[in-house]
Structures are given as C-alpha cells and as structure tokens.
Amino acid sequence: MAPLSSSRSPWWSAATGDSSEALVKCMMWPVAVMLVIHRTVILAVNGARTDDFTGVYRAAVAFWNREPVYTAVYQHVDPHYLYPPSGSLLIAPFAVVEPESSRWLFIGVNAVAVLVAVYLVVRMFGFTARSAALPVVIGISFASESVINTLVFTNINGVILLGQIAFLVLLLARRDLWAGVAIGLTFAIKPILAPLLLLPLLRRQGKVLITAAAVPILLTALAWPWAADPWQFVVRTVPYLLQSRDYFNSSITGNGTYYGLPEPLVLLLRVGFAVLAAATMYLLYRYHRRDEVFFVVTGAGVLMTASFLLGSLGQMYYSMLLFPLLVSVVLPQSVMRNWPAWLAVYGFLSADEWYSGRWVEAGRYAEYMRPTLGWSFLLIVIFAVLLDRRLSSRRRDQARTVSVSRAS
Structure with a gap:
C-alpha cells in the first residue's frame, strides 16, 4: 500500500514535523500578501474623506x-x-502624470517604501528574507492604523519611514556621510526626523551632520530660483507650522487646546514629559557602546515618541516611525518585553475605532486621546524598565562589594 504522505512536503505546505518557523511562514505569508494588496489596491485607491x-x-x-x-x-x-x-522639487515629477494615475503612483511608491523599510528593519535585527520575521512584521505593519491611513490618505509617510530606517542602518554601519544623505532627503520634505540627529552626536559620528544639512540646503538652492513664491513658505507657512492646531492633533498642546486645558497645566505636562524623555536617554546612554543596535533603535523610539507628544503637531499615523522600537522585542534586553508596553502600542497603532453610540462622550474621548495616552504610557514604561535595570545593577554591585569585603 502506498504511504499516505511523503516525507518531503510540497512547497505550499508545512508538515507537522517541520519547524515552528516553517509553520509561521506558511500561515503568515498569505495573510501578509493579502493585507498588502487590500490596503494598497482597494482601501487606498478607494480613498477617504x-x-x-x-x-x-x-x-x-x-x-x-x-x-x-x-x-x-x-x-x-x-x-x-x-x-x-x-520638497516641491522632489515631488515635481508627479505633475507630469494625470491626477488619478499620479495618485496611484504615489500610493505605490509609499507602499513599496514601507515594504523596503520593513525588510531593512528585519535585516537590522539579524533576520533574513527567508525567516518568519519578515511576513510577521509585514502583516502587523499593514494591519496598523499608521500604514492604512498613510496609504488611504495618500500621504508621504511611507517614504519618510524608509528614510528613517536607511538612516539607522547606515548609522549602525558607520557609513556616516550616507546616513546624513538618507535623513537629509527627508528633511527636504519635512523635518519630522530632526530629533534623531541626537543619536550620531551621542555616538560621536559628527560627520552625519555634514550631509544631513548639505542635502536639503543643496535641494533648496536648486528649487529656490525655479519657485514662483519661495519666500511665502518662510513668511506664511513656517509661522503656521509653529502653531498648535486644535484638530487632528494628538500632541499635548493639540489636545490641551481642544479640551480647553489651562495653559500652565499644558506647559507643566510638556516640561514633565521632556524631563522624562531626557532622563530616559540618560539611562539608555550606558548601552551606546556595548549594545549598539539596542541603543540606536530604543533611543530613536524615545526621541520620536517624545517629539510626537511635545511638538506642535502629533498625528497618529506618525507612529509607523516607531516600528524599529517595536521589532526590538526580539532582543533579549528589549524594553518592549512586558505587557504594559504593548498596551501602550495598542493605543497608537491599532486601527480600531472607539466611537460609541451608547457612551458618546466617553467613546469620543477614548478615540481622540488614545494615541496621546499610548505615546505617554510608552515613554513611562521605557523609563521605568531602564530605571529598574539601573537600580538592580547597583544593588548587585553593592552586594558583590559587601561579599568581597567579608571574604577578605
């Protein structure tokens, strides 16, 4: 009688005897692919208000x-x-295509940018394209509010994410000038990644700053003579960017303005979280040489989270810039290996809506505040984890000193 199954499984299946990684890949690749197609071809092309x-x-x-x-x-x-x-210079090529095709092209560019960024993140942590990590991270990314709304609203955040990840990868590889080019290109569009320049300063990679400044300056010099009204950006747009609007703004000042909080309270919250972020970076600094990947990705997460809270504008879909921090959960010393951190992640990454027909005001508050509360809670958790490690290390050192003195 012929055997019911072969010892060698076909490419499209994962036999019971295969590794758990093969089983995860078998499950996650079709899910990841369908999520990418659905978000890009259906939701994004359909668009939104x-x-x-x-x-x-x-x-x-x-x-x-x-x-x-x-x-x-x-x-x-x-x-x-x-x-x-x-930025106008960089997006000018989209003008040569008719509007609908140009929009589809813009969606495609950002979707591909997210996929390449995810691949680079996976590689940053030592996984290959054949590992189960790639479909898992792709699936989580394209299930998140950040990627969904970036594509549906047809925003450029996917390209910014790719610039951020390229910067971190090149920074870790000590390719300083190229790291500056990567982040400098994002500055030419918008300076949202500016807080990350603290990382090369702490790591004594000052050459990054040369190209990080040179690239946007060069592109501005090329664009300025061609533009019809470049000074209007300086006199009209920059003042607007420095203001904190009270709609679609999850920063502390945005929610404070929306809910009518007293200005001293808003200032106190901003100062408090600024001090918390600075203290967190201080505690993190001890890892800057002995564990470079952990320091860079965690530091980037802290700096970006703090900028979302403390800046004039923090929007929920900026949270995709925290993907490297989230994937750092694979590191043994990761600050993300606890349930409070992932409760915070749910707040700013989930695509769930909390509007309620029964509890209208409570549902609206939960929906408007969840990214702000998520970012705030994440900063608190990271600080608490690092502080606990520092105190535990001191206690061990003291106990070791006491035991040595007793032995002598």
Whole structure:
C-alpha cells in the first residue's frame, strides 16, 4: 500500500514535523500578501474623506509651471500643502502624470517604501528574507492604523519611514556621510526626523551632520530660483507650522487646546514629559557602546515618541516611525518585553475605532486621546524598565562589594 504522505512536503505546505518557523511562514505569508494588496489596491485607491494628495498634486503642478504654490487658507481645516521649496522639487515629477494615475503612483511608491523599510528593519535585527520575521512584521505593519491611513490618505509617510530606517542602518554601519544623505532627503520634505540627529552626536559620528544639512540646503538652492513664491513658505507657512492646531492633533498642546486645558497645566505636562524623555536617554546612554543596535533603535523610539507628544503637531499615523522600537522585542534586553508596553502600542497603532453610540462622550474621548495616552504610557514604561535595570545593577554591585569585603 502506498504511504499516505511523503516525507518531503510540497512547497505550499508545512508538515507537522517541520519547524515552528516553517509553520509561521506558511500561515503568515498569505495573510501578509493579502493585507498588502487590500490596503494598497482597494482601501487606498478607494480613498477617504481626508485627502492629503490633492494639495500635493496641485502644488507639484504649480511648481512645475512656475506658478505660486503657497496659497492655502490656513484657517480652513482641509489638508494643506506644507512642504518647503526643496520638497516641491522632489515631488515635481508627479505633475507630469494625470491626477488619478499620479495618485496611484504615489500610493505605490509609499507602499513599496514601507515594504523596503520593513525588510531593512528585519535585516537590522539579524533576520533574513527567508525567516518568519519578515511576513510577521509585514502583516502587523499593514494591519496598523499608521500604514492604512498613510496609504488611504495618500500621504508621504511611507517614504519618510524608509528614510528613517536607511538612516539607522547606515548609522549602525558607520557609513556616516550616507546616513546624513538618507535623513537629509527627508528633511527636504519635512523635518519630522530632526530629533534623531541626537543619536550620531551621542555616538560621536559628527560627520552625519555634514550631509544631513548639505542635502536639503543643496535641494533648496536648486528649487529656490525655479519657485514662483519661495519666500511665502518662510513668511506664511513656517509661522503656521509653529502653531498648535486644535484638530487632528494628538500632541499635548493639540489636545490641551481642544479640551480647553489651562495653559500652565499644558506647559507643566510638556516640561514633565521632556524631563522624562531626557532622563530616559540618560539611562539608555550606558548601552551606546556595548549594545549598539539596542541603543540606536530604543533611543530613536524615545526621541520620536517624545517629539510626537511635545511638538506642535502629533498625528497618529506618525507612529509607523516607531516600528524599529517595536521589532526590538526580539532582543533579549528589549524594553518592549512586558505587557504594559504593548498596551501602550495598542493605543497608537491599532486601527480600531472607539466611537460609541451608547457612551458618546466617553467613546469620543477614548478615540481622540488614545494615541496621546499610548505615546505617554510608552515613554513611562521605557523609563521605568531602564530605571529598574539601573537600580538592580547597583544593588548587585553593592552586594558583590559587601561579599568581597567579608571574604577578605
């Protein structure tokens, strides 16, 4: 009688005797692929009420034709075009394609950027493309609010994420000038990653700053003569960027303004979390040489989380810039190996909506506040974990000293 099964499984299956990693890959690859297709081809192409692309496309066309770009009425709540002239130069090629195809191209560029960024993150932690880590991280990424809304709103955050990950990878490889180029290209669009420049300073990689500054300066120098109204960015857009709006803003100042909190209380919260972030970086600094990957990805997570809370604008889909910190859970010493950290992650990464027909006000509060509370709680958890490790290390050192003195 012929055997019921062969000892060698076909490529499309994972036999019971195979490793658990093979089983995870068998489960997660189809899920990850379908999530990517659904988010990119269905949800993103369908679009939503929030449309970040139309303003970008109009600006690209205006810049291409040497017409005024910075003409938005900032008192309206519609998405505004806020890129500097260097950003207008980089997005200008999208103007040569008709609007719908240009939007699809923009979605595709950002989806591919997220996929490449995820691959680089996985490689950063020592996993290969054949490992189960890749489909798992792809699946989680494309199930998150950050990636979904980046694609659906047709925002450029996917490209910013790729610039961030390239910067971290090159920083760890000590390719300082190229690391500066990677983050400098993101600065040419928007300076959201600026807090990460503290990392090369702490690691004594000052050459990063040369190209990080040179790239946006060079692109600005190229764009300025072509632009019709470059000074309007300085006199109109920059002041608006420095203000804290009270809509679609999950920063401390944004929620404080929306809920009418007293200004002294808002200031106290901002100062408190700034001190907490600084103390966390101080505790983290001891790892900057003995465990470089842990220091860089955790430091990047702390700096970006603090910037979301403390800046003038913090939007929930910025949370994709915390992906390296989340994947660091694979490291034995990771600060993410506890359930409170992942409760915080749920707050700012989940695509769930908490609006309630029965508890209207409570549901609205939960929906509006969950990214702010998630970022805040994550900073508190990271500080607590690092402080506990520092205190435990001191207690062990003291006990060792006492035992040696007694023995002598």
